[in-house]
Amino acid sequence: MTGSAPALRRILGRRAPPGHGAELLHCELCGAPVADMHRHLLDERSGAPLCVCHPCTVLFDRPAAGGDHYRLIPDRRVRMAPFPTKGLGVPVGLAYLVAQPDGVVVANYPNPLGSTHYEVEPQQWRDVVGQRPELDGLAPTVEAVLINTVHGAEQHWIVPIDDCYRLVAIIRTHWRGLSGGNEVWPAIDAFFDELPRGNRHFGI
Structure with a gap:
């Protein structure tokens, strides 16, 4: 958890309505905007969750796509x-x-x-x-x-x-x-x- 504080702040920051000066979230791999409801990758080297856009989600949804660096966090409960x-x-x-x-x-x-x-x-x-x-x-x-x-x-x-x-x-x-x-x-x-x-x- 110690290395994930900045990512957690981004994950937890609910977007404010337009005009409130909230910074939009961006994919932490490719820089594209991400929706409020999105998936995360786990950076296994730092232990931090990364916000990712839908195309990057699809890319890393394949086994071993992230090597020993990234893993797509499942969404099942x-x-x-x-x-x-x-x-x-x-x-x-x-x-x-x-x-x-x-x-x-x-x-x-x-x-x-x-x-x-x-x-x-x-x-x-x-x-x-x-x-x-x-x-x-x-x-x-x-x-x-x-x-x-x-x-x-x-x-x-x-x-x-x-x-x-x-x-x-x-x-x-x-x-x-x-x-x-x-x-x-x-x-x-x-x-x-x-x-x-x-x-x-x-x-x-």
């Missing part, structure tokens, strides 16, 4: 049946897990400072995949398992990694004081309310 997370060592109610190319799975905890992380024990992950076979098809680095059990919620999703970046930015933007204040949890709830609709509009 799959809600799963709840499963126990205690065995994964997840000590908080809001976390996302990302598989790495070498098979290591990293758990990340969004917080006001960004995101903290640790490696999940391999056997614990295999046990969970045994219960939820759909996790076996998780795309490394560009998809995540997103878990929300805060305040009695039971949300378990497979989401694009840019959704997780967006969630981190929402928390950083709305968090107040030690406990989060009155703004952050309604903003988090609104984020999860959008997921079933597949909303790709990256404003907060």
Whole structure:
């Protein structure tokens, strides 16, 4: 997350109406204008998501098109049946897990400072995949398992990694004081309310 702050600001910047001086988004590969609802590439060397136009999306939608540099971030969202997370060592109610190319799975905890992380024990992950076979098809680095059990919620999703970046930015933007204040949890709830609709509009 540390290298992606500039890209996150561009992703999260909702365009203002004409006349408000908002800078239009442009494809970070070819420079063409991009629509509000667009896809992203993951720059695997910097870890940053890049806004891309539709032609570049089509170009990188082929396997291995980006070599070891760029990967098109998928746009699928799959809600799963709840499963126990205690065995994964997840000590908080809001976390996302990302598989790495070498098979290591990293758990990340969004917080006001960004995101903290640790490696999940391999056997614990295999046990969970045994219960939820759909996790076996998780795309490394560009998809995540997103878990929300805060305040009695039971949300378990497979989401694009840019959704997780967006969630981190929402928390950083709305968090107040030690406990989060009155703004952050309604903003988090609104984020999860959008997921079933597949909303790709990256404003907060």
